Amino acid sequence: MLVEESIQSAISSIKNNGVRSFLTALAIIIGTAAVIAVIGIGSSAEKALEASIDDLGPRTLSIFPSQRKRGGVSSGFNPLVIKDAEALAKNTEHNWLVAPAMSGNRQVKFRNSNMNGEINGYLPVNFEVRGFDLGHGRLFTEKENLGRKRVIVLGSKVPGELKTSAKQILNKEILIAGTSYTVIGVLSEEGSTGWQNPDDDLYVPLLTAAQRIFGTDRLGWINVGISNDTNVDYVMMTIEQILRQKHDIGPGGENDFRINDWSQFSDLRRQATGIFTALIAGIAGISLIVGGIGVMNIMLVSVTERTREIGLRKALGATQKSIMMQFIIEAVLLCILGGLLGVFIGTLLLFIFTSLNDWIFYMPISAIIGSITFSALVGLFFGIWPAKRAAKLDPAVSLRYE
Amino acid sequence: MIIKTENLVKEYEAGSQTVKALSGIDLSVEKGEFISIMGPSGSGKTTLMNIIGCLDTPTRGTYHLNGKSVSDLSEDELANIRNKEIGFVFQSFHLLARNSALDNVMLPLRYAGSNKSEALIRSNEALDQVGLSDRSTHTPAELSGGQQQRVAIARALVNKPSILFADEPTGNLDSKTGEDVMNIFKELNSNGQTIILITHEDSIAKQSNRIITIMDGLIKSDIKD
Ligand SMILES: Nc1ncnc2c1ncn2[C@@H]1O[C@H](COP(=O)(O)OP(=O)(O)OP(=O)(O)O)[C@@H](O)[C@H]1O
Ligand SMILES: [Mg+2]
Numbered sequence: 241m242l243v244e245e246s247i248q249s250a251i252s253s254i255k256n257n258g259v260r261s262f263l264t265a266l267a268i269i270i271g272t273a274a275v276i277a278v279i280g281i282g283s284s285a286e287k288a289l290e291a292s293i294d295d296l297g298p299r300t301l302s303i304f305p306s307q308r309k310r311g312g313v314s315s316g317f318n319p320l321v322i323k324d325a326e327a328l329a330k331n332t333e334h335n336w337l338v339a340p341a342m343s344g345n346r347q348v349k350f351r352n353s354n355m356n357g358e359i360n361g362y363l364p365v366n367f368e369v370r371g372f373d374l375g376h377g378r379l380f381t382e383k384e385n386l387g388r389k390r391v392i393v394l395g396s397k398v399p400g401e402l403k404t405s406a407k408q409i410l411n412k413e414i415l416i417a418g419t420s421y422t423v424i425g426v427l428s429e430e431g432s433t434g435w436q437n438p439d440d441d442l443y444v445p446l447l448t449a450a451q452r453i454f455g456t457d458r459l460g461w462i463n464v465g466i467s468n469d470t471n472v473d474y475v476m477m478t479i480e481q482i483l484r485q486k487h488d489i490g491p492g493g494e495n496d497f498r499i500n501d502w503s504q505f506s507d508l509r510r511q512a513t514g515i516f517t518a519l520i521a522g523i524a525g526i527s528l529i530v531g532g533i534g535v536m537n538i539m540l541v542s543v544t545e546r547t548r549e550i551g552l553r554k555a556l557g558a559t560q561k562s563i564m565m566q567f568i569i570e571a572v573l574l575c576i577l578g579g580l581l582g583v584f585i586g587t588l589l590l591f592i593f594t595s596l597n598d599w600i601f602y603m604p605i606s607a608i609i610g611s612i613t614f615s616a617l618v619g620l621f622f623g624i625w626p627a628k629r630a631a632k633l634d635p636a637v638s639l640r641y642e
Numbered sequence: 643m644i645i646k647t648e649n650l651v652k653e654y655e656a657g658s659q660t661v662k663a664l665s666g667i668d669l670s671v672e673k674g675e676f677i678s679i680m681g682p683s684g685s686g687k688t689t690l691m692n693i694i695g696c697l698d699t700p701t702r703g704t705y706h707l708n709g710k711s712v713s714d715l716s717e718d719e720l721a722n723i724r725n726k727e728i729g730f731v732f733q734s735f736h737l738l739a740r741n742s743a744l745d746n747v748m749l750p751l752r753y754a755g756s757n758k759s760e761a762l763i764r765s766n767e768a769l770d771q772v773g774l775s776d777r778s779t780h781t782p783a784e785l786s787g788g789q790q791q792r793v794a795i796a797r798a799l800v801n802k803p804s805i806l807f808a809d810e811p812t813g814n815l816d817s818k819t820g821e822d823v824m825n826i827f828k829e830l831n832s833n834g835q836t837i838i839l840i841t842h843e844d845s846i847a848k849q850s851n852r853i854i855t856i857m858d859g860l861i862k863s864d865i866k867d
Contacts, residue, residue: 241761242752245745252740552736555697556797557725557753559718636698639732640688 242562243569250570253542254577264538265578267531268618272582272611273589274524279607280590282517286510287602299472300369302500303462303479318487318496319458322450327486328462334475337465339366340446344454348442349415350402357398358441359416361449369465372438376406377425385445388452392421396429397439416442416453472501528615531578532622539571539626543633550630551638560631567630571623572616579615583608643709644804644836645671645694650703652689652859663689665859666703671838673804676831678847679840681856687840688809690856694838695728695807696720708804725753729798731808735790737782737797743769744778747797754801768796772826788819795826799835806830808839812846824849 254261305320325340341360348357360366367379380391392414399406402414406426413420421444430438450457466475476499483497543550550563587603594601652664663686671677679687692698694705696712705712707727715723724730737746747768751761769775772792782790791811798806808827812820824846831837839850847853855863 241758242755245749245752249738256740548736549738552732552738553749553753554721555695555724555730555736556750557721557801559721559753561718562753634698636692639692639697639736 243565246562246566246569247573249566250573253570254574257542260538261574261577264534265531265574265581267527267534268575268578268615269582269585271524271526271528271531272579272615273586274527275521275611275614276583276586276603276607277589277593278517278520278524279611280586280603281593282513282521283604283607284590284594284599284602285513287600299466299468299470300502301464301466301472301475301479302502303464303483303497304500305459306496306498320462320483320497321459322446322457324483324486325459325462327482328464328479331478331482334466334470334478336470336475337365337369339363339369339463339465340459340461341366341463342446342449342454342456342458342460343441346417346453347415348398348402350404350409350412353402353404355398355401357401359449359453360441360443361446361454362443363446365465366463367443369463370438372430373428375426375428377410377423379425380445385447388448389445390419390421390448390452391424391445392416393425393427393443394423395437395439395441395443396427397437398442399426401440416444419452476501525614528618532575532618535571535574535619536622536626539567539623540629542570543567543626543630546630547633547638547641550633551635551641554633554635555639563633564627564631567627568620568623571626572619575615575619576612579612582615583611643670644673644707645669646706647694648704650690650693650700650705652686652693652698653701662859664693664700667856667859667861669694669854669861671805671836673836674831674834675836675852676827676850677838677852677854678850679838679854679856680842680844680847681862685856686859687856689859691807691809691838691840695730695805696723697730721753725750726801727804729801729803729806731791731794731798731806731811733810733813735782735787735794735814737790737793739782742779742781743774743785743793743796746782746793747800750797750801764800765796768800769793771799771830772796786819787815788822791815791819791823792826795823799830804836806835806837808837810840810842812841812843820846 303320305318320340322340325338328336329338339362341362343358343360345356346359348355363385364379364382375396377393379393380389384391394406394409396406399409402409409423410426412423414423415421427438444453464475464479466472479499480495484493484495487496489496553563590603591601593599647667647669650664650667650669651662654661654663667690679690681687689698693700694707696707699713707723712720712723738749744762744765747765748761751764756764766775766778769778772795774789774792774796777785777789777793782793785793791814795811806827811827812823815823827837827839828849837850839846841847852864852866854861
């Protein structure tokens with residue numbers, strides 16, 4: 241019954257000094273709102289990242305040529321070539337999909353329209369590894385690749401850039417650096433991956449590209465598609481073995497290629513997001529502590545203002561403990577109310593932010609519970625001293641206080 | 643004997659000098675007495691009430707309440723005595739402004755740890771005793787001065803204390819409402835309630851059955867009828 245009275249008294253005291261209570265709680269409100277919004281944005285970003293990784297479908301490793309050093313001296317790039325990809329494809333141990341590619345910019349012409357487009361030499365399997373879907377027509381076949389046929393598949397935005405439509409350009413001839421190619425398919429829109437936009441690119445069979453367009457068998461990279469349950473380290477070891485053998489690298493020699501694990505990259509990105517979120521949330525948390533000092537200040541004022549009330553309560557039999565409890569409850573309640581308002585505002589900010597950016601709205605409950613608990617603890621910590629002062633007041637002196 | 647003090651002295655340190663508020667008070671009070679304490683301003687009346695009401699401790703001297711020495715009790719034990727054995731009525735009422743009359747009366751029971759239903763019954767009884775059961779939901783601002791003081795009396799009575807202290811209870815009231823409040827005290831005393839009342843007015847003091855006059859922290863006269 242005493243606790244009930246303390247809560248009632250705290251509520252009426254906070255209500256009675258409405259404006260003052262609000263201003264006091266403002267730092268708590270802003271702090272909590274900031275913590276909630278930042279954690280929410282971080283979590284939503286992570287959710288979006290997870291979704292985009294799931295979009296990638298099977299896991300992909302990418303092999304790039306890299307510098308080779310001999311005795312500490314760089315001896316230039318040792319290229320990855322089509323034969324390397326063929327060697328990899330011969331290995332069936334991992335059920336992997338080997339997708340070699342080369343690319344370069346060339347002038348593209350259709351009727352009177354020109355564009356500078358990135359031409360990619362692909363195998364049919366490359367589309368599968370990258371998870372591209374076909375919008376119109378068809379993809380090229382292995383036979384067309386081996387026959388070095390002049391066929392081409394366009395990214396979804398290419399017809400537009402050539403001032404035509406997918407339907408109109410299908411089965412027509414376009415010119416790549418003066419040679420004509422038959423458009424056999426148009427991809428559906430894939431969207432930018434952040435570092436590449438497949439919608440702007442053009443795709444020809446790898447051997448066609450090697451022989452007719454780029455005149456080289458040097459590859460830009462080799463993607464290796466593996467299923468999600470594969471042991472990545474083991475796959476990487478196998479790739480290393482095959483390529484080192486192909487490139488005649490003896491024991492102790494450095495690799496002249498490097499293997500990227502994209503999911504590792506996104507792990508890193510996720511880690512970075514996490515660290516960033518924690519940092520900002522920490523800074524916002526400091527504003528909660530600053531808010532706590534404000535609460536302490538106003539509680540000290542409140543104790544002074546209510547000296548006579550405290551004297552009276554003691555005359556009626558209040559112990560030091562019950563006076564202390566009353567003021568601590570008031571401080572904690574003030575902070576919890578501030579925290580609740582802050583959570584509301586922070587969630588609103590997150591909602592606005594995510595809808596503006598077309599993100600998934602995601603707010604972890606633990607962040608809400610955590611930040612309200614933290615504000616309550618701030619109230620507890622900074623309420624103790626003023627409450628102690630109230631409890632220690634001399635009743636006889638307090639009753640005389642004007 | 644409810645109260646027995648011997649050579650009570652209270653000194654205050656005020657800057658460099660000490661103020662002697664009480665210079666040696668020997669006082670005995672029997673159960674059922676109705677005592678008035680008179681004396682000029684600053685003579686030590688409130689100081690004496692605070693000490694025998696366990697709100698303050700003497701610098702020297704002994705004080706026994708209900709046969710028990712009070713001087714070596716802890717803060718919490720003193721709070722418990724104030725809660726159970728003593729009722730205070732003040733000149734300026736000292737009601738909690740935002741609480742209803744009933745909630746004000748109930749406050750000592752909350753500190754006593756009573757359960758709610760019992761507290762409600764006893765608080766309503768106490769309000770009934772001072773004739774205010776129809777005003778229990780009113781806040782102090784909605785009550786007249788006399789009514790506020792009656793709520794304060796109900797609050798002082800609600801824990802059935804051994805002694806009721808009143809420090810100039812009619813000081814802020816006109817003579818008519820002051821009379822009403824005095825009638826309540828007389829009624830309570832006739833039912834056996836021990837009352838110690840501080841006043842400046844002879845007409846009030848005359849209604850009690852023992853008048854103690856204090857001067858410069860000493861008892862100057864002590865007249866029983
Ligand atoms: N906390 C204190 N510190 C210093 N001096 C005090 C304190 N409390 C009371 N005094 C002094 O003690 C003396 C007695 O004060 P007290 O309040 O008991 O007088 P009183 O008889 O109740 O007067 P009044 O009729 O005006 O209420 C006064 O001189 C007062 O100034
Ligand atoms: Mg006085």
